[in-house]
Structures are given as structure tokens and as C-alpha cells.
Amino acid sequence: MEGKFHGCGHDGHTTSLLAAAKRLSETRNFSGTVHLIFQPAEELLYGGRVMLDDGLFDQFPCDAIFAFHNGPGAPTGLFLFREGVSMAAADTVKVHIKGKSSHGAMPEHGIDANVIASHIVVALQTIVSRNVIRIPIESRNLLDSIRLKGVGKDTDFAIWMHRRCSSDCAGI
Incomplete structure (x- = not known):
């Protein structure tokens, strides 16, 4: 549809990663090699695991990793930092309830x-x-x-x- 767009988190993450790549390539204000990684299917609970199983860090060794996740609820221009693990879990909960059938009159x-x-x-x-x-x-x-x-x-x-x-x- 003309004038419409999906605008999910993947769009924001991809755009941000591309902007970082552009900025890093223009300024070259670092020494070493930079690998830009986009985790696919994180909302399906397996994107990171598949990347590791496929040998991501064997192909692209890293001395340090800096990850980010956009926060639509945060004010524009605010950056929130945290050392260590953050937003590293998505879970599925299954509950089985076993009832006991009875006659509607009882x-x-x-x-x-x-x-x-x-x-x-x-x-x-x-x-x-x-x-x-x-x-x-x-x-x-x-x-x-x-x-x-x-x-x-x-x-x-x-x-x-x-x-x-x-x-x-x-x-x-």
C-alpha cells in the first residue's frame, strides 16, 4: 500500500546497524576489525543459538562484543548502558491442566x-x-x-x- 510501512523493531535495528557501518567506514576512528552482526529470528527464541551453532565466532572471531536493542519507550537521544547480560532471554511457558469430566447435572x-x-x-x-x-x-x-x-x-x-x-x- 502506498504510504504504509510495517515499521517493526527489525527495521529500526537494521537501520541502526547500517548507520553504524556507514559512520565507522567514514571515520575509521578505531584500530582493528569490526564485525557487524544482526541476530535474525530473536523473537522466535532461536536466532542466537543458530548463529552459534553455525560457527559465527569461528568465522568472525571477536575480542569484545557490544550489543544494543532499541527501546521505543525511551526518550529520543537517550542511551541506556548496562555491563553484562541484558535482554538475553525469551521463554515459552506451557501449562497442562488435567481436569475430570462429569455429567452436567453433577x-x-x-x-x-x-x-x-x-x-x-x-x-x-x-x-x-x-x-x-x-x-x-x-x-x-x-x-x-x-x-x-x-x-x-x-x-x-x-x-x-x-x-x-x-x-x-x-x-x-
Whole structure:
């Protein structure tokens, strides 16, 4: 579309890296060799590992590494520095809730995995919203994807439940 652009973090990181390359090549205000590295697929949890497994530092040995990550929440022109590891983790959490099926007329004989899952989601939200977290606001992340999956034993009920869940969730 004319006049539109995606503008994700990759664009900012790539642009910044290219700007650093341009500046370094113009000024040559350093001695030694500079390797500019862009980590692909960091949001998929494996970009760095693949680079290491492919022998990145065997091909391009480094005496020191300086990494950066843009911070859209930081004021323009502000640079935040930290020695050591920073923003070096992305995780996937999987929770399996095993309920116990029961007849609709006797729910007290069952364990409703849906209700348990709902309570877990609400409790997880309070980790960020109700606890003091001593990391800069620009370094925090919220879960960007949650998958809830139900398993029914009765085919007709499963079909009805799928339709009902799809309809109800679309309205939220």
C-alpha cells in the first residue's frame, strides 16, 4: 500500500546497524576489525543459538562484543548502558491442566479445567500489574500469545463447544 510501512523493531535495528557501518567506514576512528552482526529470528527464541551453532565466532572471531536493542519507550537521544547480560532471554511457558469430566447435572463430581485455566490467566496477569518489578519499563514484555486448548470426549458436545467458544471469543 502506498504510504504504509510495517515499521517493526527489525527495521529500526537494521537501520541502526547500517548507520553504524556507514559512520565507522567514514571515520575509521578505531584500530582493528569490526564485525557487524544482526541476530535474525530473536523473537522466535532461536536466532542466537543458530548463529552459534553455525560457527559465527569461528568465522568472525571477536575480542569484545557490544550489543544494543532499541527501546521505543525511551526518550529520543537517550542511551541506556548496562555491563553484562541484558535482554538475553525469551521463554515459552506451557501449562497442562488435567481436569475430570462429569455429567452436567453433577459438576461437583468433576474438575473444571476451563475454570482453573481462567484463574491461572488472571493470576499471571497480576505478576506484571500488581508486583514491583525492578527493571526499566522499556525492558518489560507482556505475553503476546496464549493458546487455550480443550479436549472433549463427546463428538456432538465438542462440535457445539467449538462453535460456542469461537462465537463467544469473537465477541470479547
